């Protein structure tokens with residue numbers, strides 16, 4: 205049965221709070237208190253022990269209420285929750301917010317059992333569950349507030365266009381409180397705790413379509429297992445169709461963090477590198493730490509997304525201006541030179557000591573009206589897309605009127621985002637507060653302001669990206685069946701690894717080119733085997749038990765004629781028998797020597813959370829030493845594959861660096877996609893590598909491949 209939208213949680217017409225009592229510390233009472241402040245819908249209390257709570261009649265059971273109830277908020281001991289849910293189901297309640305803890309997150313038999321029970325009841329009555337173990341829902345526009353933190357413990361921010369999705373209730377509460385202190389507007393927030401039902405995807409789907417949300421901030425510890433690709437698709441829709449940037453911070457980046465995350469919300473946190481790659485695929489912007497998330501929230505709440513990446517720096521400190529320029533450029537923005545036309549105008553107004561480049565540096569005797577003049581002039585002439593305004597208060601001529609100059613400018617030129625840097629004793633603090641009161645994003649250090657502006661520009665890139673013309677590659681069912689036969693055969697022989705020739709056969713079957721090869725089982729087969737292959741050739745021993753063939757003399761390269769070939773055959777068998785007498789030799793592979801090209805690697809690994817992850821990079825030392833690789837989860841579209849190629853730092857080598865011929869990127873992209881599709885179609889493959897895959901202007905050819913199977 206299709207589940208109902210979670211809209212009802214944000215916009216209920218009636219809410220029942222189960223477990224509210226007159227006691228001051230009672231969670232239900234705190235929720236009732238918060239709801240009574242701004243909620244205009246109908247409120248009910250369920251508690252058999254009281255007749256009335258805070259002026260609201262208390263019912264013995266939800267079934268006694270003579271009204272439709274949209275959502276019920278449950279704040280009683282976990283063991284009582286299933287019975288209360290049964291009543292809620294009978295009553296026709298559409299959704300329950302379970303704030304109680306004591307379910308799967310405590311990692312006990314009882315906890316898991318209770319969680320399963322409530323899921324069963326919810327499914328039976330087509331009810332949605334938010335939680336358990338959560339603080340629930342917040343909608344500033346409708347006064348919905350199930351956060352059981354009184355106002356003196358958590359300030360509520362003003363209403364605004366930023367909405368927050370958080371797996372952690374406490375972190376969400378901190379963010380809300382901080383936003384209130386900085387005058388940042390938060391519209392909606394949701395915390396789903398254990399994710400018994402509602403998760404990050406439901407939340408994204410709702411907030412993506414929500415007209416009151418412009419930006420989504422997310423804190424998550426792990427994507428719901430098995431829903432990796434759904435997450436990618438939903439996030440892509442939210443960012444590119446609904447044009448809402450998603451800024452995400454992930455908890456559980458390290459294994460220690462991941463185990464804390466697991467006990468915290470019974471969630472599975474995956475490897476952070478994979479997560480970052482998938483976020484790119486999902487068109488999501490990653491915040492590296494909480495400070496950065498908060499910085500981004502600041503610039504986002506006040507500004508619109510810029511039209512371009514040109515930043516004008518206006519400063520009264522040379523050093524700050526230089527650091528700002530460095531950081532902006534390092535983070536992908538441009539700090540363009542001011543045009544001669546504008547310079548001439550500025551020269552007429554300012555003394556010669558003012559530096560009229562970008563940064564425009566007024567030096568120590570800057571005045572507020574200097575800033576006003578330059579801001580207006582550059583905006584009106586469309587010389588830059590954003591401003592980084594550095595207004596330090598120490599220089600003796602600077603005064604607090606700069607606050608009005610900046611704010612007035614922002615109101616007049618709302619299409620030019622700004623970030624302000626200021627610091628300095630009592631006056632500096634005062635200026636900071638004056639700006640913050642108006643919601644202006646203020647920073648103490650230029651590098652943080654610069655990074656925040658860079659992320660703001662990233663939002664533009666995300667919202668302009670398009671996915672509708674991206675295509676998967678299809679491998680025919682017949683080919684998949686043939687590939688499956690190869691795998692089945694190995695598993696039947698009780699092997700968890702394909703022999704090298706089988707791995708190359710598999711690649712050929714799915715349409716990834718390999719160099720020509722043949723297998724000989726005895727000396728007499730050599731002549732017929734070599735017919736189709738031109739010299740020079742390589743010879744490799746085929747044996748299940750030999751991992752490093754070269755170490756046992758099992759590889760001979762550059763064989764130029766039939767004579768050498770016969771000699772090599774004898775030598776290779778002799779070498780292996782001498783060095784590894786117990787090895788079972790399945791045959792000898794004669795393989796065309798690969799023509800010149802770039803060695804690349806295309807590999808894939810099955811990830812518990814996201815399924816097959818495909819990896820791409822230059823082969824050899826680049827992969828291992830520099831870690832210059834890109835990853836995406838399967839299925840991989842042509843757009844993803846092209847992005848993977850262009851993302852590695854050494855892409856220039858593939859594009860024909862210093863006279864080298866550029867490789868056929870389409871052929872590389874196709875190999876990446878085919879590996880991704882194979883991994884999806886045959887889950888018995890747990891890992892595979894094509895290394896090296898030789899890429900040239902003529903296409904790609906696999907030389908060596910390794911395929912590991914799940915028994």
Ligand SMILES: CC(=O)SCCNC(=O)CCNC(=O)[C@H](O)C(C)(C)COP(=O)(O)OP(=O)(O)OC[C@H]1O[C@@H](n2cnc3c(N)ncnc32)[C@H](O)[C@@H]1OP(=O)(O)O
Pocket residue numbers: 222223224225226227230231250251252253279280281282284288303304305306337338339372373374375397
């Ligand atoms: C912050 C984060 O990171 S996420 C948030 C995670 N959630 C939490 O932190 C909450 C943790 N605490 C809990 O889960 C607890 O179980 C609580 C606070 C929900 C309830 O604790 P207890 O007080 O032990 O539960 P209990 O069920 O006995 O009583 C709760 C209230 O419900 C009332 N109540 C009891 N039974 C019922 C019932 N069947 N129907 C309605 N009300 C009931 C009681 O009157 C009681 O109020 P009172 O003590 O003020 O009279």
